[in-house]
Amino acid sequence: VDVDRGSPIAPYRQLAGQLRERILSGDLAPGSRLPSADAIAQEAGIARYTARKVLLLLREEGYALSSRGMGTYVAPRDRWPQA
Amino acid sequence: VDVDRGSPIAPYRQLAGQLRERILSGDLAPGSRLPSADAIAQEAGIARYTARKVLLLLREEGYALSSRGMGTYVAPRDRWPQA
DNA sequence: GAGAATTTGTACGTATGTATG
């Protein structure tokens, strides 16, 4: 959960990549909870707006599912790309 | 408890400033109850989210203490800035 | 003790304005 500000890759992509790896490696299993946008923002030292884009990207990719008031969770494997 | 929408200062900062002044002037003594987020929201005509930020800012500054179910209260003077 | 109301806490969704590269 760390951002390299010198990198040409946008912070929200860096963070999404880190979570994606943890999902693919099994560190974060389907159904397990992902950090909230607020938590990501605070830990990474970025705005909530940007932290939201991290989760948004993972959702678009099929790795995460969100529900209002409940949080964001790792999606079932059959929703992942190339499944 | 009034918001100037034309002001460049964000509403939650305006409201926090008003409460801070009442605390510093002694109008609101340590231990006395501050209005709830819902009350602030309704009186000022803003969303609860924004009203919460008023109390949150005062907490961060050291002027207030909150606890779930109990409400938010003026903090002891030794918690205030420059005390 | 039971149940409702109150209040703070948490969380996602959405939108606007501003600023920077």
Next chain:
DNA sequence: ACATACATACGTACAAATTCT
């Protein structure tokens, strides 16, 4: 023009603790 980023604001929903009836 565009993507990125931050600040602010509103809406909605659920959770947890306390207080009141």
